[in-house]
Amino acid sequence: MHVLLLFFCTKALKITHMTDETQQMMKAVEIESGILRLTDRPVPVPATGEVLIRVYAAGINRPDIIQRLGKYPPPPGITDIPGLEVAGEIVESGEKICALLAGGGYAEYAVAPAGQCLPIPENLDMIQAAALPETIFTVWNNLFKRGHLQYGETALIHGGASGIGTTAIQMAKAWGATVITTAGSDEKCGACQELGADLAINYKTQDFVEESRNFTEGKGVDVILDMIGGDYLPRNIDALAEDGRHVSIAFMKGIRAEIDIKTIMQKRLTLTGSTLRPRPVAEKEALAQEIKEHIWPLIESGQIMPVIFKTFSLAQASEAHQALEKGDHIGKLILKIL
Ligand SMILES: NC(=O)c1ccc[n+]([C@@H]2O[C@H](COP(=O)([O-])OP(=O)(O)OC[C@H]3O[C@@H](n4cnc5c(N)ncnc54)[C@H](OP(=O)(O)O)[C@@H]3O)[C@@H](O)[C@H]2O)c1
Structure with a gap:
């Protein structure tokens, strides 16, 4: 009886916590006439089949630059906030994951289809994990x-x-x-x-x-x-x-x-x-399953390790893009958000 009561109380607490967050504003980076700008946006609300992620780190990819330059608009229904991959914590469950996104990674919170989230390998930190999904x-x-x-x-x-x-x-x-x-x-x-x-x-x-x-x-x-x-x-x-x-x-x-x-x-x-971003969620979720089966064990054994070139804060997203465009990097540039 006590155990059951504790279970419901914990659930209720988590939902209250989530409701609080979904009503809140968050820091995010938006594109304003080809320039990245730190701004305030409402915390996104997950649709059916999606999860809300508290973002710890977000990967930067060349497609983000192409989007910033106005040549790679987000697919219909996807946020204009750039960012195709994150690592963080699912707000509802507390699970630590990294996720492939169709957009919205340059922010304190993001939503992703549950099936596009993969567990963070034990040997990796959040910054390394944020470098995985897109590549x-x-x-x-x-x-x-x-x-x-x-x-x-x-x-x-x-x-x-x-x-x-x-x-x-x-x-x-x-x-x-x-x-x-x-x-x-x-x-x-x-x-x-x-x-x-x-x-x-x-x-x-x-x-x-x-x-x-x-x-x-x-x-x-x-x-x-x-x-x-x-x-x-x-x-x-x-x-x-x-x-x-x-x-x-x-x-x-x-x-x-x-x-x-x-x-x-x-x-x-x-x-x-092929392209990746505009493909249906079901296809990306199927890819996630294959990757979990075939590639995740190779990451966990250290045979495949993300190469991190440099990290930036969310407010430094513009400098991060400049660094990627300069092209001196070897590996990935990451936004450290939390
Ligand atoms: N289709 C898809 O699903 C998909 C998904 C993600 C990314 N992409 C694409 O994949 C590419 C890489 O993305 P990324 O985020 O990894 O970008 P990135 O780190 O900025 O890499 C671009 C690389 O291209 C190299 N490069 C430029 N001209 C070259 C040449 N003539 N010969 C050999 N290398 C050359 C640059 O280095 P050096 O020239 O100095 O060697 C640099 O390392 C981008 O074009 C991106 O749009 C495609």
Whole structure:
């Protein structure tokens, strides 16, 4: 009887606590004519199937910059507050989680579909956990699901020092692949090799097609994860092995490319790609389950660890974007909120 009473009292307390928070205002960062601005917003109210998260830390990703510049608006019904990933505590249950969001991470509170939350691995702190969702979901979805990277194959990962790149190198290595990567300086190449890359090519001083062909003894690479686009497309096609797969996740050098159809036919290549943010919640929840099963144990065993370059406060979100745009970073930039 006493135990039952205590249970109901605790529940009631938690709900009261949550109601208080949902009526409150919170600090958040909004975009005002291409500039990030600290502001006050109401604490968001979770819809059916969503949870309210007290945010401890939020990851910064290049898509946030594209959104700030007005070229990547939030999907319909999603908050205009930027931020695609957070780590924190579910207000109702107290569970510590990290979550993939469609927006709203740059704030003291955020909402996420319950199925897009994953438990924080015991060996990681909140800052490290906030660096996981966007890159892990993207790499799992593209390098493994669309690119079908197999044990023993060779992957070429462009932008190896980026948030995505540092994650992709480690995930591919943990999967038993040989990893070739590109980066824009010898220092970045060294960091990629420390993360496990078998070959890191400074694309400013070396030709990645030639280098990767030599490294694979003329065979070429099995899968390419490409965020560069533009004139990299025909060069990537040259770098691929027979039955190779090319996965586009961005097009930093442009949306158009001229490609040789004959080579695609002769090598039996597959060209694919995907976006993550606009996809339905059910698809992201399915990805979360696969990631929990296949990738979470590799994080818990320390084989895959987030690379944190620098942390900023919420009020410093603008400086954080400037740092990402400057491009000197290796790994992830994080907003430390609590
Ligand atoms: N499709 C999706 O689902 C999805 C999801 C998330 C992110 N993305 C995209 O993935 C990309 C990476 O995101 P992020 O947050 O990890 O960004 P980030 O950390 O800012 O990385 C961008 C990287 O690109 C590198 N780079 C630029 N030009 C290059 C070139 N010609 N060759 C090789 N590397 C080059 C930069 O470093 P160096 O040039 O100095 O080496 C930098 O490391 C972004 O374009 C983003 O939009 C796609």
